[in-house]
Amino acid sequence: MKYNFDEVIDRNHNRSSKYDERIKKFGTMDVIPLWVADMDFKTAQPIIDACEKKAKEGIWGYTSRPASYFEAVQGWEERRKGWKPDTELMSWSLGVVPTMSAIVKLFSEKGDKVMIQTPVYSEFYDVVEAWDREVVENQLVEEDGKWHIDFDDFERKAKECKIFLLCNPHNPLGIVWSKEELKKMADICIANDVLVVSDEIHSDLIFHDKKHTPTASISDEIKDKIVTCVSATKTFNLAGLQASTTIFPNMEMKKTFDRFWQKLEIHRNNAFSSVAMEAAYNEGEEWLEQLLTYIAGNFEYVIDYCAKYIPKIKPNRPDATYLMWLDCRELHMDDQELRKFFIEKAKLGLNEGYTFGRSLSGYMRLNVACPRATLEKALGQLKEAVDAL
Numbered sequence: 021m022k023y024n025f026d027e028v029i030d031r032n033h034n035r036s037s038k039y040d041e042r043i044k045k046f047g048t049m050d051v052i053p054l055w056v057a058d059m060d061f062k063t064a065q066p067i068i069d070a071c072e073k074k075a076k077e078g079i080w081g082y083t084s085r086p087a088s089y090f091e092a093v094q095g096w097e098e099r100r101k102g103w104k105p106d107t108e109l110m111s112w113s114l115g116v117v118p119t120m121s122a123i124v125k126l127f128s129e130k131g132d133k134v135m136i137q138t139p140v141y142s143e144f145y146d147v148v149e150a151w152d153r154e155v156v157e158n159q160l161v162e163e164d165g166k167w168h169i170d171f172d173d174f175e176r177k178a179k180e181c182k183i184f185l186l187c188n189p190h191n192p193l194g195i196v197w198s199k200e201e202l203k204k205m206a207d208i209c210i211a212n213d214v215l216v217v218s219d220e221i222h223s224d225l226i227f228h229d230k231k232h233t234p235t236a237s238i239s240d241e242i243k244d245k246i247v248t249c250v251s252a253t254k255t256f257n258l259a260g261l262q263a264s265t266t267i268f269p270n271m272e273m274k275k276t277f278d279r280f281w282q283k284l285e286i287h288r289n290n291a292f293s294s295v296a297m298e299a300a301y302n303e304g305e306e307w308l309e310q311l312l313t314y315i316a317g318n319f320e321y322v323i324d325y326c327a328k329y330i331p332k333i334k335p336n337r338p339d340a341t342y343l344m345w346l347d348c349r350e351l352h353m354d355d356q357e358l359r360k361f362f363i364e365k366a367k368l369g370l371n372e373g374y375t376f377g378r379s380l381s382g383y384m385r386l387n388v389a390c391p392r393a394t395l396e397k398a399l400g401q402l403k404e405a406v407d408a409l
């Protein structure tokens with residue numbers, strides 16, 4: 021089946037936080053929303069069919085989680101990433117962020133330090149600070165638009181930390197970490213008894229012939245020390261169904277995690293989420309391949325447009341995610357001026373760079389998982405606003 025990603029879908033009645041929360045986030049509805057990481061595309065037809073079938077059953081009582089769900093996760097990881105995680109060590113949860121929050125709570129103490137690599141998805145700060153743990157930043161270092169890890173700093177800080185939250189691949193920089201980089205980080209963590217939590221939610225969204233390496237697949241020694249978080253929700257635009265899978269290194273940790281959710285009485289999935297996720301993993305590949313081609317085209321469109329018409333704004337070329345990192349430093353605005361400029365002059369709703377790295381200034385994150393026509397309009401507005409400066 022051929023999917024049409026050019027179709028502009030009106031999401032105004034979609035109960036979408038990306039659209040409905042514009043006032044809350046930007047103080048106005050008059051912006052094109054290109055912020056939170058969900059897509060303006062309909063998901064794959066087999067997922068829609070599976071949910072329709074479930075809807076027509078008309079009974080959505082307390083829901084079981086069949087073995088076929090975990091087998092679908094395993095099959096997907098094996099087929100697409102060459103890694104066969106053990107279904108016995110998998111747990112269901114409501115999402116990767118709730119999972120990471122629970123892990124920080126369960127496997128560290130008040131006052132402990134947790135390392136993150138900034139700029140990074142802002143909830144990495146939140147899930148640490150929520151439990152009165154201290155964030156330790158291993159800042160990624162930029163040189164000529166390329167970002168890399170400062171391993172000396174990483175090693176020094178790992179010695180103080182209890183947990184390392186790894187974003188693999190990386191949001192917002194779109195970096196696909198190499199096997200060597202991952203091994204080096206994991207080895208340092210193991211040597212210093214730091215638990216690694218590998219957030220691999222973006223690992224299906226990979227471009228430019230790069231290859232995602234699941235951190236736990238590197239060696240048996242590393243596998244025994246890593247918690248991996250995966251989900252089909254980013255890949256197939258299902259975030260509203262709230263579902264993810266966590267793969268533990270051992271049964272003891274898995275049981276601790278499962279008990280936590282049981283205590284909160286949040287241990288069942290809603291009736292639609294496992295159905296949708298299973299259909300995605302088993303039947304979604306055709307859609308995903310077409311999506312990746314379309315998003316790669318959007319990356320090039322933004323890069324070409326900015327080079328030609330808005331040279332003061334320099335976008336990266338992400339190898340992962342559908343999020344672009346815009347270097348706006350040549351506009352010479354402070355953070356509040358830049359935020360106001362995007363909202364009030366360009367009429368665009370993006371994420372501010374400083375929310376991903378608190379000491380960073382002059383960057384914005386652009387979500388390009390939208391029809392090309394939306395991007396054309398957005399970039400036209402941005403060009404006009406920059407021209408008027």
Ligand SMILES: Cc1ncc(COP(=O)(O)O)c(C=O)c1O
Pocket residue numbers: 057114115116117118141187191219221222251253259263264
């Ligand atoms: C790196 C990363 N982890 C987790 C999430 C959200 O995960 P969930 O919706 O499963 O809580 C996002 C969403 O943007 C993300 O970018």
